[in-house]
Amino acid sequence: MSGSRQIGKTARNGRDQASDTRFGKTAGNRLDAIYRSISEAIIQHRLRPGARLREDALAEVFGVSRTGIRKVLQRLALEQLITLTPRRGASVTRPSADEAREVFEARLVVECALMEAAATRITEADISELRDMVKREHEALRNREQRIAIKLSASFHARLADISGNRTLAGFVNQLASRSSLILAVYGNAGNLGCESHDHKNLIDLLAAGDGAKAGDFMARHLKSIEASLSIFEEPEETPDLRELFAVDALSSN
Amino acid sequence: MSGSRQIGKTARNGRDQASDTRFGKTAGNRLDAIYRSISEAIIQHRLRPGARLREDALAEVFGVSRTGIRKVLQRLALEQLITLTPRRGASVTRPSADEAREVFEARLVVECALMEAAATRITEADISELRDMVKREHEALRNREQRIAIKLSASFHARLADISGNRTLAGFVNQLASRSSLILAVYGNAGNLGCESHDHKNLIDLLAAGDGAKAGDFMARHLKSIEASLSIFEEPEETPDLRELFAVDALSSN
DNA sequence: TCGTCCACCATTGTATACGTCGTTTGTGCA
DNA sequence: TGCACAAACGACGTATACAATGGTGGACGA
Numbered sequence: 015m016s017g018s019r020q021i022g023k024t025a026r027n028g029r030d031q032a033s034d035t036r037f038g039k040t041a042g043n044r045l046d047a048i049y050r051s052i053s054e055a056i057i058q059h060r061l062r063p064g065a066r067l068r069e070d071a072l073a074e075v076f077g078v079s080r081t082g083i084r085k086v087l088q089r090l091a092l093e094q095l096i097t098l099t100p101r102r103g104a105s106v107t108r109p110s111a112d113e114a115r116e117v118f119e120a121r122l123v124v125e126c127a128l129m130e131a132a133a134t135r136i137t138e139a140d141i142s143e144l145r146d147m148v149k150r151e152h153e154a155l156r157n158r159e160q161r162i163a164i165k166l167s168a169s170f171h172a173r174l175a176d177i178s179g180n181r182t183l184a185g186f187v188n189q190l191a192s193r194s195s196l197i198l199a200v201y202g203n204a205g206n207l208g209c210e211s212h213d214h215k216n217l218i219d220l221l222a223a224g225d226g227a228k229a230g231d232f233m234a235r236h237l238k239s240i241e242a243s244l245s246i247f248e249e250p251e252e253t254p255d256l257r258e259l260f261a262v263d264a265l266s267s268n
Numbered sequence: 269m270s271g272s273r274q275i276g277k278t279a280r281n282g283r284d285q286a287s288d289t290r291f292g293k294t295a296g297n298r299l300d301a302i303y304r305s306i307s308e309a310i311i312q313h314r315l316r317p318g319a320r321l322r323e324d325a326l327a328e329v330f331g332v333s334r335t336g337i338r339k340v341l342q343r344l345a346l347e348q349l350i351t352l353t354p355r356r357g358a359s360v361t362r363p364s365a366d367e368a369r370e371v372f373e374a375r376l377v378v379e380c381a382l383m384e385a386a387a388t389r390i391t392e393a394d395i396s397e398l399r400d401m402v403k404r405e406h407e408a409l410r411n412r413e414q415r416i417a418i419k420l421s422a423s424f425h426a427r428l429a430d431i432s433g434n435r436t437l438a439g440f441v442n443q444l445a446s447r448s449s450l451i452l453a454v455y456g457n458a459g460n461l462g463c464e465s466h467d468h469k470n471l472i473d474l475l476a477a478g479d480g481a482k483a484g485d486f487m488a489r490h491l492k493s494i495e496a497s498l499s500i501f502e503e504p505e506e507t508p509d510l511r512e513l514f515a516v517d518a519l520s521s522n
Numbered sequence: 523t524c525g526t527c528c529a530c531c532a533t534t535g536t537a538t539a540c541g542t543c544g545t546t547t548g549t550g551c552a
Numbered sequence: 553t554g555c556a557c558a559a560a561c562g563a564c565g566t567a568t569a570c571a572a573t574g575g576t577g578g579a580c581g582a
């Protein structure tokens with residue numbers, strides 16, 4: 015037996031990740047709002063991978079100076095949501111196929127391990143909140159509001175990690191879930207947005223029953239099925255893509 | 269069975285974490301060097317938890333402007349090595365007891381899971397490099413150079429994670445190992461620097477034999493023994509401590 | 523003599539200006 | 553007509569200047 019490491023013996027509940035006092039933000043609430051705004055836009059695929067994020071434009075839009083924007087961009091870069099190229103500026107990260115596999119491997123390790131603790135520590139309030147999130151996810155799907163559904167799905171996983179009580183690991187999951195959204199944007203097939211909300215419902219039931227082991231197993235299947243639904247292979251490069259496009263034009267116009 | 273999730277099926281080797289092109293650093297090699305310099309100073313306990321890091325002073329020491337220093341400090345803050353207090357500046361993080369437990373829980377989850385992949389992917393070159401690190405760690409301990417030993421110990425764990433081939437998880441381990449050094453500084457007992465280098469030697473042997481399961485179990489024991497060797501309880505809190513002190517004063521003065 | 527209040531100073535937060543580099547476009551030559 | 557080089561423009565990197573805030577020390581009053 016090389017697995018089944020138990021966690022979640024700490025006493026704190028750690029559910030206030032939103033207002034982490036650890037960052038410099040005097041009136042930084044402003045910057046934090048900008049961060050969340052851009053982050054959400056990326057997660058919701060309103061900003062597609064490869065999209066350029068010019069500092070001047072962002073500074074003007076949000077009504078702050080480039081200094082503040084740069085701080086936000088640096089944070090986003092550290093979380094791998096955007097890529098900072100030396101003299102080229104920022105662009106939404108286009109995850110490589112390897113990166114995609116890594117992220118799902120990491121989620122498999124971390125999120126499954128957290129289920130044990132989550133099953134122990136979950137409260138009635140948590141359960142109803144999670145059920146509400148699933149309900150809203152269903153509604154968004156019915157209304158074809160995929161962007162909202164994607165955001166809710168990522169939030170669901172992050173929330174689940176919060177419940178486990180380990181802020182550090184929850185932070186990792188939060189980051190991994192965000193990057194997963196990026197991966198879906200690149201390697202996902204149309205109409206398939208990754209998480210089956212039915213899976214999420216099952217997950218809640220298992221946790222509510224206090225069965226952490228089964229919840230962990232189910233989470234593993236859940237994540238593997240998401241990864242299996244993707245088409246993870248190295249896409250055509252940027253420039254080759256343009257050349258191919260030119261070739262098609264040449265054929266059709268001839 | 270709720271554990272034993274296998275990882276490490278990716279094909280890339282991912283051992284070049286040092287030069288991550290993801291950050292903005294034109295002549296940012298300079299800034300990166302500053303980052304490593306401060307980071308190492310913290311890991312080696314040359315900068316103790318609570319130490320203030322004034323921007324002007326750092327700017328002068330490293331010969332750059334405050335702008336660059338602020339960038340470095342922000343990165344260190346995101347990795348939780350330093351704490352940025354709004355108008356007070358930066359100081360080396362003093363991990364709370366809960367934080368300490370969280371970090372070791374997280375390491376238990378992540379590092380054990382990585383052993384399976386590491387055992388599969390480890391090469392002869394890796395093995396000799398790791399053995400060399402252990403040797404140098406031994407030497408440092410013999411020479412009472414605890415600072416070097418601490419740094420080598422953290423590097424050993426980070427290197428081990430690199431071998432597993434998952435850069436994302438390796439990055440997590442790197443961060444967790446750094447924070448562990450901080451935890452040792454606060455909750456460690458004198459003369460005990462955490463890792464027994466004998467443990468590290470055993471770990472290499474198990475990996476060299478390709479026994480990932482045993483290596484994972486051994487890593488679990490290793491981490492637990494480190495945590496057990498600490499005195500993790502709420503130390504001198506800032507405000508609570510003062511209040512307690514006041515209470516004692518009031519009693520003794522009456 | 524002690525407590526309180528005010529003013530100054532130290533330090534960080536924010537913005538702006540300038541230098542450097544990449545990109546793109548235009549022109550000239552083969 | 554196609555390619556290559558160069559110049560101009562635009563965007564980022566860095567530094568510096570100014571503004572805001574909190575802490576500290578001194579002075580005044582009770």
